[in-house]
Amino acid sequence: MQLSRTPASPPAVAALELAAGAGRRFGRPKALVHHRGSLLVERAVRTLVGAGCSPALVVLGAAAARVRADADLSAARVVGNPRWATGLGSSLRVGLRALAGTDAVAVVVLLVDMPGVSAEAVRRVAAGATPACLATAGYGPGRRGHPVLLGREHWPGVCACAVGDSGAGGYLRQRLDRVRIVPCADVADDADLDLPPAATAATGSATATPPAATGSAADGRPGRG
Template structure:
């Protein structure tokens, strides 16, 4: 049994002013950081879904050893990127995948390991932050990939599927090891 990693990095980052995959923090691009987190958590294979600025990301980022997929429909929202990533994993032996969004630099390998600890084909697991909020990373067992793909439209991603199957979703506390706040705007200088 293997647990894959899936980085959604296709957005243009309109509110941010540039594709967030190309944002440099602590000496590395956010797309490289996401890949490193999944590697540290021993996810394999790792798929990165690109869209806006795909050529520039390929030229500037170290994506050695990952499966880089271009999502030609990236402008339609995160749902198309999730579908593209799951399709790229279809021919692998992965029993589950951990999904990361490229614009969440506070998500750690420790959080990925917690969410993936009970990975299996039938599992749905999300990171929990505080008493009421579930967030990233998210583990999708392979048995759910087709259903997730059907409901992943626009900017919804897996949310609609997880809500429709909430009784099967396990929440794993991660607030002590991660922060899943996203980068929406450039911080003030």
């Protein structure tokens, strides 16, 4: 799938799903977790593409061959991160560098383990995107979360800050006066999925864990995405 658009197309807002982690706390990569009838990695792609984001890109790492075989990711371009074990930051860098060859003015970033994030939340965060914009979804006083919008001008700076298990959170914290907070609590849930292997085997269901109220958007945590 080509990542570029024709010159006559409107400005593109790309989508970037981070799905490379091993899911150590859960006993399996979260990309391979079934949730309400589909794999988490598929669900996130549908959400991003359904919101009108294009091009869409998914970064895989742990169990990448199996994810490619089991998941329908035909609506997105899939790229591998051979250094996925070093943390979420490396996957963010891989994704942004892959998108550098497109004409996208900004990118919406979403983690694989947040199925409560809706297409409407993505549309709200992406609205009015420009190369200079920064935005996150808002889920109440003092609580920011995914999806996160990164204007193209910020991609080099984000890549420089995305080290280890840190995503774009540090970069955004340094620029809070420039980050647009978009209310999304009425249309989305930013809880990430907690899937203990025993609970999964017994019920086939997932337990959602809300992030800390002071958590920073696009910050990585060990084992995520």
